[in-house]
Amino acid sequence: MGKRYRRGWALRECGFTVPAGTVCGLVGPNGAGKSTLLSLAAGLLEPSEGEIRVLGSNPKNAEVRARISFVSQDKPLYPRFTVAETLQLGRELNPGWDEQRALDVVRQGQLPEHTRIGQLSGGQRTRVALALALGKCPDLLLLDEPMADLDPLARHQLMGTLMAQAAEHGTTVVISSHILAELDSVIDHLLLVDGGRTRLAGDVDGILADHRLLQGTDAMSLASHTVVEARRSGRQLSALVRPRGPIAEEWTVHEPTLEELLLAYLRSPESPAPGSAGADARTEAAA
Amino acid sequence: MSTLAPAAPAPAPAARRPLRALRPRGLGWLIWRQNRLALAVLALGTVVVVAFLLRERFTVDDLDTRFKALGCTTGFSPSCATVIQQQEALQGNWRTAMLALMVLPALLGALLAAQPLAGDLEHGRHTMLWTQSVSPSRWLTHRLVWPALVLTLVGTAISLTAGWGWDWSNPPLPLGSWDQGTASQTMAPVYPALMLTAFALGAAVCLLVRRTIPAVVATLGLYGGLMAAVQLLYPYLMPLRTVVHHGGDDLLPTDWIVSDGAVEAGRMIPYSQCGPSNCAAGNLTFEKFHPMTDFWPMEYIETGVLVVLAAALTGLAYWALRRLTR
Numbered sequence: 001m002g003k004r005y006r007r008g009w010a011l012r013e014c015g016f017t018v019p020a021g022t023v024c025g026l027v028g029p030n031g032a033g034k035s036t037l038l039s040l041a042a043g044l045l046e047p048s049e050g051e052i053r054v055l056g057s058n059p060k061n062a063e064v065r066a067r068i069s070f071v072s073q074d075k076p077l078y079p080r081f082t083v084a085e086t087l088q089l090g091r092e093l094n095p096g097w098d099e100q101r102a103l104d105v106v107r108q109g110q111l112p113e114h115t116r117i118g119q120l121s122g123g124q125r126t127r128v129a130l131a132l133a134l135g136k137c138p139d140l141l142l143l144d145e146p147m148a149d150l151d152p153l154a155r156h157q158l159m160g161t162l163m164a165q166a167a168e169h170g171t172t173v174v175i176s177s178h179i180l181a182e183l184d185s186v187i188d189h190l191l192l193v194d195g196g197r198t199r200l201a202g203d204v205d206g207i208l209a210d211h212r213l214l215q216g217t218d219a220m221s222l223a224s225h226t227v228v229e230a231r232r233s234g235r236q237l238s239a240l241v242r243p244r245g246p247i248a249e250e251w252t253v254h255e256p257t258l259e260e261l262l263l264a265y266l267r268s269p270e271s272p273a274p275g276s277a278g279a280d281a282r283t284e285a286a287a
Numbered sequence: 288m289s290t291l292a293p294a295a296p297a298p299a300p301a302a303r304r305p306l307r308a309l310r311p312r313g314l315g316w317l318i319w320r321q322n323r324l325a326l327a328v329l330a331l332g333t334v335v336v337v338a339f340l341l342r343e344r345f346t347v348d349d350l351d352t353r354f355k356a357l358g359c360t361t362g363f364s365p366s367c368a369t370v371i372q373q374q375e376a377l378q379g380n381w382r383t384a385m386l387a388l389m390v391l392p393a394l395l396g397a398l399l400a401a402q403p404l405a406g407d408l409e410h411g412r413h414t415m416l417w418t419q420s421v422s423p424s425r426w427l428t429h430r431l432v433w434p435a436l437v438l439t440l441v442g443t444a445i446s447l448t449a450g451w452g453w454d455w456s457n458p459p460l461p462l463g464s465w466d467q468g469t470a471s472q473t474m475a476p477v478y479p480a481l482m483l484t485a486f487a488l489g490a491a492v493c494l495l496v497r498r499t500i501p502a503v504v505a506t507l508g509l510y511g512g513l514m515a516a517v518q519l520l521y522p523y524l525m526p527l528r529t530v531v532h533h534g535g536d537d538l539l540p541t542d543w544i545v546s547d548g549a550v551e552a553g554r555m556i557p558y559s560q561c562g563p564s565n566c567a568a569g570n571l572t573f574e575k576f577h578p579m580t581d582f583w584p585m586e587y588i589e590t591g592v593l594v595v596l597a598a599a600l601t602g603l604a605y606w607a608l609r610r611l612t613r
Contacts, residue, residue: 042418046613062422070418076411078321085320092316093419129415136419 001050002196003036009196010036011047016191016201018174020055020139023166025187025204026176027262033196034176035073038142041174042070055139066096069133070142075125077132079118083111086128087135094136101165102135108161123154130158134165141166143175147182155179159186180259192262194269208255214239215252228271229264240264314421314429325398326437333441336388337448343381344452350374381452388445388473392485393510395441397503399434400489405502408493408611423612424605431490431601438486442479450474471521472514477586480593485510487600494607513596517589524588527575529555541579548573 003011011033018024028034039045040052043059057064077086083106091097109127117125126146133141143162147155163186166173174191177183190207192200200207211228218237222230225241240256247253256264265271311319319326350373354360359367407413417423450473472481488509493502522545530538531550538544548557550571577585 039414042414044414044417044612060422062420065418065422066420068418070414072411072414074411076415078412081320089317089320090419092313093416093421095420132415 001040001047001052003033003040003045004048009048011040011193011196014193014196014198015050016198018172018189018191020172021170022189023163023173023175023187024189024191025183026174026191026193027180027183027266028176028193029266032193034193035144037193038070038072038144038174038176041140042068042142044070066094066136067139068142069136069138069140071126071129071133071144071146073144073146073148075129075146077117077125077129079116081117082114083117083120083128084113086117086132090132090135096137098135098137101137101169102131105131105134105161105165108157122149123151123158126150126154126158127161130162134162137169138171141171141173143173145176145178148178155182180262184258187258190258190262192265194266199265204258208258208261210242211256211261212241212243212247212253213256213260214241214247216250220248220250229268314426315433317416318429318433321403322399322434329395329399329437329441333444336384336445339384340445340448340452343377343384344448347374347377347381347452350377385449385473388449388478389514391445392438392442392478392482393507395438395482396485396487396489396510397506399438400431400486401493401502401506402499404430404490405493405497405499408497409499417612423608427490427494427605427608431487431604435483435486438482439479442482443475446473446475446478449478471582471586471589472517474586476590477593480590480597484513484593484597484600487597487604488513491600491603491607494604494611497611521585521589522577524585524592525577525581528578529573529575531571531573533571538574538576539579543577543581544574545577546575 001011001014002009014033014037026034026037036045040047041054041059043054043061043065046060052059055064055067059065059068078089081089087099087102087106090102091099105127109124111120111124111127117128120128126149130146133143146162147158150158159182162173165171175183175187188204190200190202190204191198214222214225215236215238217235218232219235220237222239222241224245225243225247228240228242230237230239240261310316350370354367354370354374357364357366357370359370407416413423413426416426471477485506489502489506492505492509493499496502496505522543527545546557548555548559549561550556550573555573
């Protein structure tokens with residue numbers, strides 16, 4: 001799948017599958033194509049080449065549209081509407097609206113009913129946007145950096161609300177974020193896009209298990225492994241690799257954290273992606 | 288500080304049920320909520336305009352009655368001069384009101400089409416709406432249909448009142464003044480069609496521009512261009528009749544003389560091109576004109592042209608929407 005704008009390709013040769021019921025982290029640097037990817041999945045755009053299938057169908061189909069919720073980065077709501085009117089908007093426009101579910105999200109934030117959206121703080125607006133998205137009872141929830149402008153406490157609270165709702169209803173969540181620590185322990189599926197291409201896609205545990213963080217000296221050889229990133233500090237060498245065989249005993253080896261793995265990939269845009277030519281293994285997101 | 292709580296299922300009183308059934312739902316609710324202030328102002332404004340036109344119309348009749356009662360048709364007195372002065376002032380007021388009515392479609396097109404549509408697009412609210420269970424084309428259809436119905440009603444009410452004033456007032460405001468343009472434009476069915484065209488223009492512009500202020504300014508500017516084009520082309524919607532004669536003419540007061548001049552060496556030249564030695568007395572003169580019988584056919588032709596233009600602009604709006612979601 002690819003998406004081309006006038007200025008060039010935003011996404012190219014992008015192929016992946018996100019399993020139903022998972023929480024998928026969509027990671028990539030600015031301009032990587034994350035928002036475009038989410039817009040395509042939400043049916044707001046059409047691919048220029050290839051196709052995207054969501055819940056087994058074209059996301060522009062009315063039936064699929066009713067099963068997808070999307071919260072964009074700037075949480076565009078009507079500033080003159082009150083909180084109650086914003087929820088009424090959701091009720092009026094969604095046949096499967098669950099008032100109680102939306103109210104639960106709003107009530108947790110103690111939001112005044114008759115306050116206009118324009119008078120709410122960023123965190124409160126995000127909460128209303130999430131209530132609008134969750135009240136729709138989506139099977140797929142697409143979140144484009146939803147917590148970017150929130151303080152850590154509000155972020156923690158909203159993420160908790162979100163994950164609890166998703167777990168309770170078995171909602172598939174795709175969440176893009178710059179805050180890597182925010183994704184750790186939350187996501188169970190990973191999608192790394194960079195330069196408009198998918199570089200990593202798959203189960204988080206599987207991806208982490210496929211990689212090793214090696215520490216040793218620069219005299220030691222990495223030739224038998226696929227090196228994602230190698231960093232030297234004096235004579236010390238640390239490298240993130242995908243092992244292609246037994247690792248020499250002189251290396252100090254441990255499994256990377258999700259943040260270490262993602263940072264290594266983001267710092268090394270030229271490193272081979274799993275499944276690419278020269279890489280040791282084919283990476284394919286779980287079906 | 289009150290917080291949201293689940294709505295208690297209170298049984299609705301029987302008398303309220305019919306009203307509740309009438310309340311807008313779905314996208315209709317959104318459009319009502321978004322434009323309720325504008326719609327309230329529009330409703331009030333329509334009542335004021337219709338009341339003003341009716342008052343003017345009855346004042347015209349009253350002055351006409353006084354004119355006849357004073358015997359001004361057979362003799363002249365200072366009282367007649369006063370009445371004539373009042374009649375002229377009233378006609379001036381009427382024409383000013385008609386000119387204001389000509390501007391109104393542009394304002395309403397900007398207020399009900401360009402401003403809310405471009406506002407949604409500029410602030411990204413369209414992504415929020417299109418990811419509810421509403422497709423972009425359905426969103427646009429509702430955004431166009433409901434205000435268009437309101438504008439049709441408003442345009443019809445105003446233009447029927449204006450037409451009544453022009454046409455049935457004895458006629459103290461003879462349709463001979465239709466050459467001034469406002470008479471033909473402010474009557475039904477041209478005026479409602481003009482409102483719809485301005486509205487479609489606002490919608491198409493805002494989907495192309497997607498910024499509120501530029502869309503509003505462009506809508507007003509393009510409407511000005513449209514009106515200039517209408518004024519320019521209007522006389523040629525039907526073939527002009529031509530009469531050639533020696534001095535004077537036998538045209539009726541209600542005929543609309545579009546151009547006149549002298550015939551020199553077999554060529555018709557307007558009086559403005561007559562040199563000091565040309566167009567001498569005794570030469571043949573000509574008038575190109577529309578008889579009163581052309582008025583209504585021309586009204587219907589203009590309505591048809593405007594409806595086709597509104598349909599084309601609506602098509603352009605859908606095309607721009609399609610481009611936006613590709």
